[in-house]
Every structure is written in C-alpha cells, then in structure tokens.
Amino acid sequence: MALRKKNDPDAPIIDPKIFRTFFRNVSERTFLLFARKDLEKFIRHGDYSEDKEQIIGSLRYFPGRGRGDFGLAGPVVGAPAAVIALEFLVALGSKEVVCFGSCG
Numbered sequence: 680m681a682l683r684k685k686n687d688p689d690a691p692i693i694d695p696k697i698f699r700t701f702f703r704n705v706s707e708r709t710f711l712l713f714a715r716k717d718l719e720k721f722i723r724h725g726d727y728s729e730d731k732e733q734i735i736g737s738l739r740y741f742p743g744r745g746r747g748d749f750g751l752a753g754p755v756v757g758a759p760a761a762v763i764a765l766e767f768l769v770a771l772g773s774k775e776v777v778c779f780g781s782c783g
C-alpha cells in the first residue's frame with residue numbers, strides 16, 4: 680500500500696492509484712448514479728454486461744463497451760460517498776464524470 684513518505688508533506692496518505700492493480704477497465708467517461716433503481720435501468724437499457732461488473736469498495740462499476748462509451752458507477756448515497764467514489768474514478772482513469780440523481 681502506498682503510504683505517505685516521511686519527508687513529503689504533499690504526498691497522499693493513501694494513494695488511490697494503488698487500485699489500478701485491480702481495476703484496469705475504467706472508462707474515461709463515467710455516469711455516477713445516486714439511486715439503485717436508476718443504476719439498474721441504465722444497466723438494462725444501456726445493455727451493460729453484469730459479467731464485467733467490478734466492485735470498488737461498496738461501489739458497483741460497469742465499464743463502457745468501447746472507446747468513447749460511458750462506464751456506470753453507483754449507487755452512492757450522500758455527498759461523502761459521492762466524493763470518495765469520484766476520487767476513485769478519477770484516480771483509476773475517468774476524465775469526465777456526469778452525476779445523475781435527484782433529492783427531496
């Protein structure tokens with residue numbers, strides 16, 4: 680595990696890039712969904728394969744089918760979980776993340 684080096688105050692305490700060892704198929708474009716039902720609809724109607732599902736912590740992730748396709752990630756509940764998921768996705772290679780959900 681990559682921990683902060685003693686003499687480098689700018690280094691992360693835990694570097695999320697270590698997860699690249701386990702998750703290599705993260706799309707550059709990702710939908711981050713907040714509700715389980717929305718995630719299930721995207722999976723079903725977008726023809727995503729549950730065989731390629733990856734689990735990142737408590738986050739379900741489905742890679743896009745090809746170059747330029749969106750991956751799917753979720754569900755996340757609350758701002759802290761959304762920020763952690765976003766940090767993982769960016770560290771693993773997502774460059775564009777679109778959040779989709781509702782509140783109230």
